[in-house]
Amino acid sequence: MLVLGIETSCDESSAALVSDGLETLSNVVASQVDLHSSYGGVVPEIAARAHVEALIPVVKEALEPADGAPELVAVTAGPGLVGSLAVGVSAAKGLAWSWGVPLVAVNHVEAHAFAPALEGTLPGFPFCALVVSGGHTLLAEVRGYDDMRPVGQTLDDALGEAYDKVAKFLDLGYPGGPVIDRLAAEGDGAAVEFPRAMMTSGDLNFSLSGLKTAVIRYMRGAGEHAPAVADVAASFQEAALEVVVKKTVRACLELGLRDVVMGGGVACNRRLRDWLGEKCAAEGINLVYPSPELCTDNAAMVAALGYRLYELGYRAALDLDVYTNFRLGTDH
């Protein structure tokens, strides 16, 4: 079955053509990062307008490998920026209606957890999912394509948000993740001892807002005597990631899960990949993450999960609405 996926929850206008939830025929992404970088983040008004301009050409290009019309349209209905989501959902409704094919609503965060299906590396159920991005920081137990239960999440800032805010404070640019990761590789992660929040909380939740504040307080206090920015970046990254790595491993051990799927933009972070890989290997846990282009926001993962949900009997009506708040498993 040929599925068109559409994703416009945040920065990326993306459309993809996926066959049977497994084979990617096209995965076109128009990023707005350049538009946004001067503001240190996503400006929703610009985001919605840019999606409107980019989406039709992106869909056209994605459809090029198709012989006829797709047999299903899958679209991200949330969570994300409301105006941006509305652009994708409206386009998806229009296409599904005009082609006379069914529509399926996909949760963006859930789609990240199933992205490895497109590379043949999705583990069998149940598995542990770690989704880390600019808007989300979540640990979940995944028991099926329509059964993802959160077991831990951030109580304040998302991991990628902490990177963005610290990068902006240090004048490093946007997005903050790649630039801090690159800089940290040259720095000393033990230069500054930043707090590891929630490490001993006894649960699987995260808190990252205090770390951001600690970096700001430290830099203000240090003034001219501050260490090299690479050392500060590395020390921040060590503090941020240590809790994520340890809690992910703990989630697997507590829930008896032998596989972890990591997704979301921060899953591209080299230090996180290496560190989590090492700790998982030590416990005999299999760590899976897709290629960078399937970690960041993309429509192929939306088409892939949309196909599975369709097979399970889910359909969305043409009055499908978008939602902005985080939630799982309630919107198929």
Next chain:
Amino acid sequence: MDTSIKSGSEEHTVMLGVSIGSVLSPGDVVCLEGELGTGKTVLVKGIARGLGHEGPVTSPTFTIIHTYPDARLCHVDAYRLEGARDLVSVGIDDFLDGGWVCAVEWADRVRPALPERALRVRFSFGPGEDDRVLEVSATGEWDGRLGALLEELTDHGR
């Protein structure tokens, strides 16, 4: 006239938020201003609790607007917005219709999109690592609710 209140910890700021939340009612707007890390989101955690919300309150930086229907609270973060027009374009007017309490972080960036009548809290760092100073003021008509609130906050802020 500004009332200056000192907070000595995150928990303290949450408690100040609970006091504020417990006197707010739908239609009220709280403007939160101050640099990164001064406790704006922390205060909103308290405001949400004061309004009756149970459960986490997370940063709305990514999606700009978070809603907590159980508390009729709309939590807005204008950190990534360029101006008032952006806030209108994400649909803030739907929450300014009198049915919600709106707590707006970085409100100074989008002030023209918000009603004139508002409670304003300005945050700054205090001398100690966990110290914060909250300057509370109000514009517009507050039906005497404000006097009692400021008195209570001043008591908590010692």
